[in-house]
Amino acid sequence: MLSRLIGYEFKATRRIFLPAYGVILLLSIANAVSLFFSSERFTLPAGLLVTCYILALFGVGVLTFAYMISRFYKNLLGDEGYLMFTLPARTSELIWSKCIVSTVWTVVTAIVSIISLLCIGIPLLSAETSFAELWSQLGQLMSPLLREYGANVIAIPLEWLVLGILSIIASCLHIYACLSIGSLANKYRLGAAFLAYLGFSLARQTIFSVSVAVIAPFAPENWLDALFSAQSTAVQLHLGGLAVLVYLLISCAVNYAISQYILSRHLNLQ
Amino acid sequence: MEPILQCSSLTKRYGSKTALDGVSFSLERGRIVGLLGPNGSGKSTLIKLANGLLTPSAGEIRISGLLPGTETHAMVSYLPERTYLSDWMTANDLLKFFDSFYEDFNLDKAAQMLTHLGIQPKDTLKTMSKGTKEKIQLVVVMSREAELYLLDEPIGGVDPAARDYILNTILTNYSENSTVLISTHLISDIERVLDDVIFLNQGQITLHKTVDDIRSEYGKSVDALFREVFAC
Numbered sequence: 001m002l003s004r005l006i007g008y009e010f011k012a013t014r015r016i017f018l019p020a021y022g023v024i025l026l027l028s029i030a031n032a033v034s035l036f037f038s039s040e041r042f043t044l045p046a047g048l049l050v051t052c053y054i055l056a057l058f059g060v061g062v063l064t065f066a067y068m069i070s071r072f073y074k075n076l077l078g079d080e081g082y083l084m085f086t087l088p089a090r091t092s093e094l095i096w097s098k099c100i101v102s103t104v105w106t107v108v109t110a111i112v113s114i115i116s117l118l119c120i121g122i123p124l125l126s127a128e129t130s131f132a133e134l135w136s137q138l139g140q141l142m143s144p145l146l147r148e149y150g151a152n153v154i155a156i157p158l159e160w161l162v163l164g165i166l167s168i169i170a171s172c173l174h175i176y177a178c179l180s181i182g183s184l185a186n187k188y189r190l191g192a193a194f195l196a197y198l199g200f201s202l203a204r205q206t207i208f209s210v211s212v213a214v215i216a217p218f219a220p221e222n223w224l225d226a227l228f229s230a231q232s233t234a235v236q237l238h239l240g241g242l243a244v245l246v247y248l249l250i251s252c253a254v255n256y257a258i259s260q261y262i263l264s265r266h267l268n269l270q
Numbered sequence: 271m272e273p274i275l276q277c278s279s280l281t282k283r284y285g286s287k288t289a290l291d292g293v294s295f296s297l298e299r300g301r302i303v304g305l306l307g308p309n310g311s312g313k314s315t316l317i318k319l320a321n322g323l324l325t326p327s328a329g330e331i332r333i334s335g336l337l338p339g340t341e342t343h344a345m346v347s348y349l350p351e352r353t354y355l356s357d358w359m360t361a362n363d364l365l366k367f368f369d370s371f372y373e374d375f376n377l378d379k380a381a382q383m384l385t386h387l388g389i390q391p392k393d394t395l396k397t398m399s400k401g402t403k404e405k406i407q408l409v410v411v412m413s414r415e416a417e418l419y420l421l422d423e424p425i426g427g428v429d430p431a432a433r434d435y436i437l438n439t440i441l442t443n444y445s446e447n448s449t450v451l452i453s454t455h456l457i458s459d460i461e462r463v464l465d466d467v468i469f470l471n472q473g474q475i476t477l478h479k480t481v482d483d484i485r486s487e488y489g490k491s492v493d494a495l496f497r498e499v500f501a502c
Contacts, residue, residue, distance in 0.1 A: 001371075004371060011363075015358060079352055079354050080355075081354075082323060082348075082354035083355070085321075085323055086321050086322070086343050086346070087343060087371050088341070088344035088371065088372070089343075186285060267322065267323060267324065267325060268324060269318065269323040269324065270324075
C-alpha cells in the first residue's frame, strides 16, 4: 500500500516540480550561453537573465518547502482527507508516503540547483582552462588530503550527506507534527499549527538549558574540549556526526509519534 | 450473523456542543436504510464516526464487529457530503486511483457509467461543474462491491432529474447482501427505495422502524410522519 501511495503522491506533485526544474535548467543554459559568448560580461540582458535565474532558484526552494506543508495539510487534513483517510491504508503509510516524497523532491531540488550552477560554471571555467588541467588540479588538491585522512575523505562527506537527508526527513516530520497538533483545534488550524511550532522551539530551548544546568555541576571541567582535543580532525568530525545523528533520530521519533498518535487516535476532520 | 453496523452508547461532543448523545442501534445486512433528520441532527457526524474520520467522545461504533480502521475501510464505500476529489486528476486518473486502492472496485462498470454520463476519460475534474463532480464521485463509490455503503446527502443540492439518476444508480449498483445507509432530509424523493428508517433528532435516535411498520402503525408515509415529528 505504501508504494501505491508514494506513486500517487509523485503523480500529484510531479506536474508542479518537473516544469519548475525545466525552467531552472533552461535559465541556467541561457545564462551559460549569454556569459560564454558575451565579450562584455555585464550587459543589461545578461544581468536580467542572471536575476531571473537567481529568482527562479529561490522560487523553487520556496516551492519545495511550501509543497511539503500544503500537501500534508490539504491532502490529509482538508477535504481530500475524506478520501485519503478512508483508503484501506494505515495512518503510518499516509504519513511516510508524504514524508518520503517531500524528501525526494527536496533532494532533487538540491541536485537540479547544483547541476544548473555547473551548467553556468563549467563553460566559464573551460574558457579559462581545459578540462584536463581542471582534473589534474582537482587531483593535486585531493592527493594530500587522501594521504593524511585516507578513506575519511570519502566517508565523512558521505556521512554528512546522509545526515543532510535525515535532517530533511526530521524537518518534514516536525512540520507534520505541528500541523497534526493544529488539526485538534476546532478553528484557525494553521494558526494553531504555528503556535505548536513556536511551542516546540521553546520546549527545545528549555530542555537544552535545563539539561546543561543539571549536568554541568557533575561534569569534569572542560570535558568537551578534552574529549575533542584528544582526537584527530577526522574523529572529531565522526563524533560530531554521531551527535547530530542521535539528535535527528530522537527528533524524528518524537515528531512521528505525535503525528501518528493524533491522526490515528484523535482524527478530527470536520 | 454479525450486524454490519453497530453503535453502543455512541457519543460525540465538539467542545461544549453534543452532536451525538448515547446512540445505540444496529443495522442488518441487505437493507437500504434512511438516516433521516433535520440539519444539525448528527447524521454526518454518525457517518464520519463510522468511517473513522472522527473519534467518539464515548461509546463505540463497529463495522462487521471491527472498530473503524484499515479492515473496515476495505468493506465500506463512503460518499461524503462534500467533494473530496483532487482537481488535477482526470476522470481516468480517478478510476485508476480507486482501482489500485480498492480490491472490490469494478473498473469496467465505472468506465461504462462515465460513458453513459458523457464524461470523457481525459477531462480533468477542474474543468467540470460541481454537479458533474458529484456524479463522478457517486459513480466511483457505487462501482465498489462493498459490504456497506454510507451515503451522506447524496441528493442534497442537485436538481430533480439528477436526483432520479443518483437514486437509480444506487439501486442498480448495490449488491443484494450489502447494506446502504443514506442520510438525507429530502425524504419524499427517497422514501420509495427505503426498507428501514432511523429518525435522528438533536443527536438522539427517536425512531428506528421498517417503512412497512411505519405505514401500518401510523397510517401515513415516512415523509408525512417526518413532517409531523419534526414540525417547527
